[in-house]
Amino acid sequence: MLRRYISYTTNKFTNCRHVSQSMLQSTVDEKSGIATVTMNKPPVNSLNLEFLEEIITLLNKLQKDKVRGMILTSGLQKVFCAGLDIKELYKPNPDRLTKFWTTLQDTWLSLYTTSFPTVSVINGHSPAGGCMLAMSCDYRVMVGQNYRIGFNEAKLGIFAPKWFQNTIIAVIGQRKAEVSLTTGKMYTTDEALQIGLVDETCADADSALKKGTHFLNNFQNISPWAYKMTKDINRQSTIQWLIDNKQKDVDFTVEYMQSPGVQKNLELYLQSLKSLPPLKLISEIN
Numbered sequence: 324m325l326r327r328y329i330s331y332t333t334n335k336f337t338n339c340r341h342v343s344q345s346m347l348q349s350t351v352d353e354k355s356g357i358a359t360v361t362m363n364k365p366p367v368n369s370l371n372l373e374f375l376e377e378i379i380t381l382l383n384k385l386q387k388d389k390v391r392g393m394i395l396t397s398g399l400q401k402v403f404c405a406g407l408d409i410k411e412l413y414k415p416n417p418d419r420l421t422k423f424w425t426t427l428q429d430t431w432l433s434l435y436t437t438s439f440p441t442v443s444v445i446n447g448h449s450p451a452g453g454c455m456l457a458m459s460c461d462y463r464v465m466v467g468q469n470y471r472i473g474f475n476e477a478k479l480g481i482f483a484p485k486w487f488q489n490t491i492i493a494v495i496g497q498r499k500a501e502v503s504l505t506t507g508k509m510y511t512t513d514e515a516l517q518i519g520l521v522d523e524t525c526a527d528a529d530s531a532l533k534k535g536t537h538f539l540n541n542f543q544n545i546s547p548w549a550y551k552m553t554k555d556i557n558r559q560s561t562i563q564w565l566i567d568n569k570q571k572d573v574d575f576t577v578e579y580m581q582s583p584g585v586q587k588n589l590e591l592y593l594q595s596l597k598s599l600p601p602l603k604l605i606s607e608i609n
C-alpha cells in the first residue's frame with residue numbers, strides 16, 4: 324500500500340503555504356487566502372476510496388485554516404477527473420463498496436457545503452463523477468477545446484443516484500439535466516458553456532486560474548457568514564435528502580452494483596476502455 328504523508332511548508336519567496344498529500348497538492352496564497360488544490364493521481368485522477376479520504380481530510384484542513392476560497396484543478400495532462408474508479412464498482416468486495424460509497428457521500432457533503440467559495444478549473448476530460456466534482460463547486464471554468472464533460476453513467480449501464488441528479492438540476496435545470504443524464508452525452512467546451520454546465524471558458528489553464536481567482540475576489544467584501552448561510556439555504560433540500568437517506572442510498576447501491584446485469588455492463592465498459600480511443604469512448608460508445 325502507498326505510504327501516505329502530509330507535509331506543510333511555507334515558501335518565503337512566494338508567500339504561499341504548501342500542503343502536500345500523496346494525491347493532492349494544496350497551495351494557499353497568504354495574501355488572498357485562496358487555496359489552489361491540484362489533483363495528482365495518475366493516470367486519470369479516478370476517485371477511489373483512498374483518494375476520496377484525502378479529499379475530505381484536505382477540505383477539513385482548509386476549513387480549519389479559514390481559507391477565503393478554493394480552486395480545484397488537475398495536475399494531469401488531459402484529464403480533470405475520470406469519475407469514480409470503476410475498479411471500486413466492478414466485482415466489488417461488499418464491505419469495501421459500503422465504505423467507498425459512504426465516503427463518496429461524505430466527500431460530496433463536504434465539498435457541497437464548504438464554508439468558503441469554490442471554483443473548479445476543468446483542464447481536462449471530466450466524465451460522470453468528475454463532472455460531479457466540478458458541479459459541486461460554486462463556479463466552473465473550462466479550459467481549451469479538446470476536452471469533454473458530462474454525465475455518461477447511462478453509457479456504463481448504470482444511473483446517477485438522486486443526490487447526483489439534484490446537484491446537476493441545481494446547475495442546469497430539470498429539462499437539460501434529464502436529457503443530459505438519459506443520453507449520457509459528453510459535451511464539448513462550447514456546448515457545456517451553452518447549456519450552463521460551465522460558467523466560463525478559456526484558452527489556457529493560466530487564464531482559467533485568473534478567472535477563477537477573479538470570481539473568488541467577489542467575496543472579498545462579503546461576510547463569510549452571509550455567504551455560508553445563503554449557500555446552505557439554496558442547497559438545503561438536496562443536502563437534507565442525502566442526510567435523511569444516507570444508509571438507504573448505501574444499501575441500495577451495494578446491492579444494485581452487485582447485480583449480474585450491472586456487473587456485465589461494467590465488464591463490457593472496462594473492456595472497451597482498453598480497445599477504444601478515449602475521445603471516441605467518452606463521446607460515442609453504445
Ligand SMILES: CC/C=C\CC/C=C/CC(=O)SCCNC(=O)CCNC(=O)[C@H](O)C(C)(C)COP(=O)(O)OP(=O)(O)OC[C@H]1O[C@@H](n2cnc3c(N)ncnc32)[C@H](O)[C@@H]1OP(=O)(O)O
Nearest residue numbers: 366369405406407408409448450451452482484596601605
Ligand atoms: C445507484 C447508484 C449507481 C451508480 C452511480 C454510479 C455513478 C458513477 C459515476 C462514475 O463516475 S463511473 C466512471 C465514469 N468514467 C468514465 O467513463 C471514464 C472512462 N475513461 C475514459 O474515457 C478515458 O480513460 C479518459 C478520457 C478519462 C482518459 O483517456 P486517456 O488519457 O487516453 O487514458 P486511458 O483511457 O488510456 O486510461 C488510462 C488508464 O486509466 C484507466 N481508467 C480510465 N478511467 C478510469 C476510471 N473511471 N476508473 C478506473 N480506471 C480508469 C484505463 O482503464 C487505463 O488503465 P490501463 O490499466 O489500461 O492503463
